[in-house]
Amino acid sequence: MLSYQEAIKKLEELSTFISLVDNYPIKSVEDLIIQQYAIYNSISKVIRHLTVTKNIHHSKITPLYIKSIILSKPTTQLHSMVRKEYLKKTRPQRRRTKISD
Numbered sequence: 001m002l003s004y005q006e007a008i009k010k011l012e013e014l015s016t017f018i019s020l021v022d023n024y025p026i027k028s029v030e031d032l033i034i035q036q037y038a039i040y041n042s043i044s045k046v047i048r049h050l051t052v053t054k055n056i057h058h059s060k061i062t063p064l065y066i067k068s069i070i071l072s073k074p075t076t077q078l079h080s081m082v083r084k085e086y087l088k089k090t091r092p093q094r095r096r097t098k099i100s101d
Helices: 004-022 029-040 043-052 063-071 077-100
Strands: none
Touching: 004 029, 004 077, 029 043, 029 063, 029 077, 043 063, 063 077
């Protein structure tokens, strides 16, 4: 259970995140990828969305390309948040890879 103060802090963080996603300026395909990953939290869903909804069929839109965009040096607050959560989400997988090497 969260304390009252922790809940308020979490609510503020989530409100900021929602506002950033809703108002994210799309100037390039990379910006669109960051925004869509923030919405779906899934590389495969981002690819599906870009090909079906946005009708973007480009050979460079691959899981590896999207991963490289997410892991690149953040240029915006939303990109920074997305990168941080992606690293947190994939941490167990990255640890397993290190151990097996």
